[in-house]
Amino acid sequence: MKLSDFELDVMKFFWQQGECSAKQIHQWICQDKDVAYNTVKTIIDRLEEKQAIKRTGKQGRALVFEAAVTQESLTSSVLPNFIKRFFAGKTGNLITHLIEDDKLSAEDIEYLQQYLNEKKAKLDKK
Structure with a gap:
């Protein structure tokens, strides 16, 4: 599974926090950088499409998601490409x-x- 840097940033919140809504992710990310809610929602939609996260329910009207892949499983697929690209393999x-x-x-x-x-x-x- 290939994820962008921003997708990985969002995944970190799921790994740390467990179940989250798009609004919660947006609030956490805005502590570090100015990002529109729609941008965060688009990333969450992409992560769900890639099956990196899954819907677990609702909080009021908001959908709640959780990680569908572990950080370790993603690291084992990302690290070899990183080493290949930056350190000649x-x-x-x-x-x-x-x-x-x-x-x-x-x-x-x-x-x-x-x-x-x-x-x-x-x-x-x-």
Whole structure:
């Protein structure tokens, strides 16, 4: 499933909040950027068409939706294309970029070292 950046922004609210109406999504998005309600409603309609969200009922006259896909399932389909487009398809290039741009905290580095050690141990057992 391919989603635009704005569609992904809207999906984040569904993943965080659960059931939401278009009005609620619009109110949350307007805290960060000036967007017309109709624009948000169009995005919600597209997400429903793509089966990323589904109707769950009504609050008064407003339709209520929830995510029909998990963030993890979408990440697994988006990440390979992202790495391919921006890092020549090499995960190592992404990791190098994160490290060189000082985006990792000491806690992040500790976590990665532990994770890589576990991953290496699994490979060594094969």
